[in-house]
Amino acid sequence: MSIKIVKVPNIGDYDNVDVIEVNVAVGDVIAKEDSLITLETDKASMEVPSPVAGKITTLTVKVGDKVSQGTAIMEVDVDGSSDQAAATKSQPQSTSQAPAAAAASQIVDVEVPDIGDYDSVDVIEVFVKVGDKIAEEDSLITLETDKASMEVPSPIAGKVVEVVTKVGDKVSQGSLILKVETGTRAAVPALVSSSVNEYDVDNSNAHASPAVRKIARILNVDLSKVKATGRKGRVTKEDCYNYIKYAITKVQTGKVTASGSGLDLLDDPVVDFSKFGEIETQPLSRINKISAKNLHRNWVKIPHVTFYDAADVTDLEEFRNAKKAFTEKDGIKITPLSFLVKAAAVALQEFPKINSSLSNDGENLIIKKYYNIGFAADTPAGLIVPVIKDANKKGIIEISKDIMELASKARDGKLGAKDMTGATFTISSLGVLGTTSFTPVINMPEVAIMGVSKTAVKPVWNGKDFVPRTMLPLSLSTDHRVIDGALAAKFLTRYCQILSDLREIIM
Known part of the structure; x- marks a missing residue:
């Protein structure tokens, strides 16, 4: 018998962290990386994995204990643990299958890959069935979030032997999609969850x-x-x-009194529109319905204040048009949006409060040190917001490439979760459609959004004469809980200055 004492690893600067779960019991056979206990700090909960495989002989912590780095968790007998733990973690598909056949044909579990911060995403399409032969990168299923739909490609080629998911299921990263028979890749062992202590159910200790x-x-x-x-x-x-x-x-139903966050509104009127004339009922797409709920939440919960101004983009447009031939021969299209994104990244660095989010409890402001700019894109499936990551570190050419790539993926319905998450500020441009101004709705948890309307040539007084200048109308909506009027006005004025002088973008 060789006993190994397992201790709490490096958990950062935390001390006296609460143990909220113990996921194993004395006598359990564990594998390396199995979850042992769950700790909870004031910011998050974290699982502590096992650094060794073996059989648990002693548990030294329990739910409710406070631990720090180096605190002993348990004692593990590591003698002969590798084979024993491996046996508990993987089971053969068939006991009668010959070893030669197993080597030539393996069953591989295909799981949902990394889809960002989404959990319980709807499966709206399943493209394969049992018996189908699939190639690597073939589409398996389509998932739909509140922002867009995305296809999940196959990581391997082979024959589908079992389809686990179906339309209507909710899946997350790691959920099993299907099983594929392939002779070109080793099977992924089926994981068996480690045993968990039986606790008495107590409302105060969920x-x-x-x-x-x-x-x-x-x-x-x-x-x-x-x-x-x-x-x-x-x-x-x-x-x-x-x-x-x-x-x-x-x-x-009136069984309890709504809290102060609720709204005592009249019910929507019920109207038979057909009595006034011919009508046609068109069902909303799922994205439209989900977007409607999100927009309603954002509008109701955020006290919007919108500020209006116009930027002189005469020089910017002359510069952009002069570079058209140079960039388009390389297949790069530089649109005004590229400059709007870059200007936003520059301005946000000077006004960090606008690049923030309000904490869920409303007690703290979370200032972000990264600058990811979302831009609203109109697609046949509805409005979605792709995100340009680290816009402050990119030039106009690189931003233009990102916009082209994301816009193409949006039109084709190929945007992934990573393409649509992490925005710190959003730009909604209706310039190509017209309008002189509008009130854009803030995309929670952001605290501001920039609306862009159609440019127009206007007479502008230069101190001596009225001269024609190309003016770009802008509408900045802000969360008044975080951004007061003075700060919003300063930010919008600075944004206009940056667009009016290209040297500001370069600097």
Whole structure:
């Protein structure tokens, strides 16, 4: 017997962190990287993986303990652990299968890849069925978030032997999509979750994974009030969602008094439009319906204040048009949006409060040190917002390439989650469609959005004469909880100055 003491690893600057879950028991056989305990700080929860494989002989921590780096968690007998743990982690597909056949034909689990920060994403299409032969990069399923739909390609070639997901399912990163028979790649062993201690269910000590706790924090759900339906009394994501539905139903039916955040509005009028003439009912797409809910939330919860100004882009347009022939021969199209994005990145660095988000509890302002600019794109499926990452580090040519690539993917429905998340500021340009001004709706959790309208040649007084100048109307909507009128006016004025003088962008 060789005993290894497993201790809490480096967890940053935290001390006396709460143990909220113990995921193993004495006698369990564990593999390397199995989750042992879950810790929770004031910012997040984190799982502590096992650095070794073996059999647990002693547990030295329990739920409610406070631990720091170096605190002993358990003792593990590591003798002969590799083979034993591997056996518990992978099971053969068929006991009667010959070794030669297994080597020539392997069953591989295909899972949902990294899709950003999304959880429980809807499956709206399944492109394959059992028996289909697929090639690498063939589309398997289509997922739909509140911003766009995305196809999941196959990472391998082979024959589909089992399809696990179906239309209507909700999946997350790591969810099993299907199983593929292939002789060109080793099978991925089927994972078996480590055993979990049986705890007495107590409303004051709810058990949930870090992902579920993150959802609960975002939705402001008290886990101690949620009915747990998961294995061994664990709270699942669905439990959180069901609790929200239950709470909303109670408010809507008058069983409880709505909190101050609710709105006491009259019901929508019920009208039979057909009695006035011929009508046609057109169903909204799923993206339209989800976007409508998000826009309604953003408009109701954010106190919008919109500021208007116009930037003199005469020199900018002359410069852009002069460079057209030079860049277009290389297949690069420089649009005004490229300069708008770059100008935003420059201005945001000077006004960090506009590049921020309000914390969920409303107690803190989160200043972001990165500058990712989203731009609204109109597609047949609805309005979506691709994101140009690290715009402050890119020049006009590189930004133009990003815009072209993202716009093409948006039109083809090929945008991934990473293409649409992480924005710190958004630009909504309606210039090609007209309008002189409008009120753009802020995209939570951002605190500002820039609306861009159609340029027009206007007479401008230069101190001696009225001269024709190309003016670009701008509309800046801000979250008044974070940005006061003076700050918004200064930012918009500075943004106009940057667009009016190309040297500001270069600097």
